[in-house]
Amino acid sequence: MRAVEISEFGGPEVLRVVDRPVPQAGPGEVLVKVLAAGVNRPDVLQRAGVYPPPAGASDLPGLELAGEIVSGDVQGSAFKIGDLVCALVTGGGYAEYCVVPVQQCLSIPSGFSLIEAAGLPETFFTVWSNVFDRGGLAQGETLLVHGGASGIGTSAIQLAVAMGNTVYATAGSDDRVQAINRLGGIGINYKTQVYEDVIKAKTGGRGVDVILDMVAGDYINRDLACLADDGRIVIIALLGGAKATINCGEILRRRLTITGSTLRPRPVAFKAALARALREQVWPLLEAGKIRPLIHATFPLEQADRAHAMMEAGEQVGKIILLP
Template identity: 50%
Template sequence: MRAITIPEPGGPEALRWSEVPDPEPGPGEVVVAVRASAVNRADLLQRQGHYPPPPGASAYPGLECAGVVAATAPDVTGWRVGQEVCALLAGGGYAERVAVPAGQLLPVPAGVDPVDAAALPEVACTVWSNVVQLARLAAGETLLVHGGGSGIGTFAIQLGAALGATVVVTARAAKHERLRELGAAHTVDYREQDFVEEVRRVTDGRGADVILDIMGAAYLGRNVAALTTGGRLVVIGMQGGRKAELDLGMLLAKRASVTATALRSRPVAEKAAIVRGVREQVWPLVEAGRIRPVVDRRMPMSDAAGAHRLVESSDHLGKVLLLTD
């Protein structure tokens, strides 16, 4: 088969469309013939040499895919050859075939294009596990989402709105209209506006109940300031750095919490539990049309370098897909 390899870390030009051995299903695994994968920020970090795959994972980038079951291990039940699926991966999505633990497979939701389904697994599992499972977002609360135009952001907007929350997002002004169409009640231009002031303004001074943050250090202090009493800040990215000072006095006074999580490195059993939760609680919302994959464009997998350049520019909205055909 062919796959995107990274012989040496570097810029987008480091990605190579190469001939590699076909994967075989290990115990508890399914091999998926990949139709499409999606570009995530973690893929860019891996290409740069900053985010190696966890032990035992494929060396090829790609944290999600959509395709067709091509083979199953003898101990796998519930999945059949030829079935259309999408999957959460620890790596290997940028390839024509990938071996996946069966617990990380999802059926393609009814009404969703089988290729566009590649835009769903990673964002659905990340957002649901953090916003719902961990931060316990409830109807009537306010959710602040940073990076609203990203794959994570566009999904979080839709899930938050579907759950009855008021969603506030930060994003470039050019993306605001689209984000409001997805369900954002309030949009903040992070280049021109102070998101702390805006959150306080639209909540009559209360602040946000839940904040989903991709920036890390650069936003830590302001995120805590933007929380309401009992608020929950969940950090899932470090685009703004790793280290910052934390005002514990403010955190104590607000009886708030700060949590940081990663999905890729979790044990297989934990990922399977998250996937089950997504299938039970999120897939019905997708099939009802209340959440949909947001795809900026489809590109050939052989042009993964071009897709990485696009995502690095942040000029896209939603997901950039890589197609094997």
């Protein structure tokens, strides 16, 4: 099969198309013929050498895909050979075939293309796990999303709005702010506005209940100023750095929570539980047309380097998809 491998750590140019053996599915796994694969920030970090795959995972990048189950162990699952699915994987999505734990497969939502479906798993698994499970966003509460125009950001905005929450989101240009507004969020241009001042003004000084933070670094202390009493910050990436100086007095006095998680190394059983939650809570919203992934661009597998360059430049609104 053709696959994109990281020839050495570095810029987008280190990605190269190679021939690899088709992987073999084991117990509880299926082999999927990949028809579309999502590009995500962890792929870029892995290519740069700062986010290695978990032990036992494929060394190939690619954390989500859509395609056809062509062989493997479907016993006890809702799927059969020949079914079209989308799935979360720990690696290997940038290829013509990929092995997937069958419990991490989800059906293609009715009316969705394979390209759209390939942009669902990594973002919605992440959003559900961190905003609703770990962050505990409840109906009627308010959410602030950093990186609001990213794949995860646009998914978080749409899902929280569909669940009845007010959502604020930061982005680095007026065009991206307008895209956030079209999704039902309230966009804030962090380059021209002080986002904590905007949040305080728009919430009457109360602040928001949950913050989904992909930046960390010096944003964390600023986030604390944005939180309502009993508020929660959930960190899912470190684009602004891993270290922060925080006001612990604020945490004590107002009962604030700072937490975080990474999804990729979690066991199959954990991801299977998330898949069940998505099937029950999110897939009906997708099929009802209340949520739709934003596909910014598609590239053939051979142009994975261009896809990574686009992501690093921060040009996209929504998802970038590779087509094997």
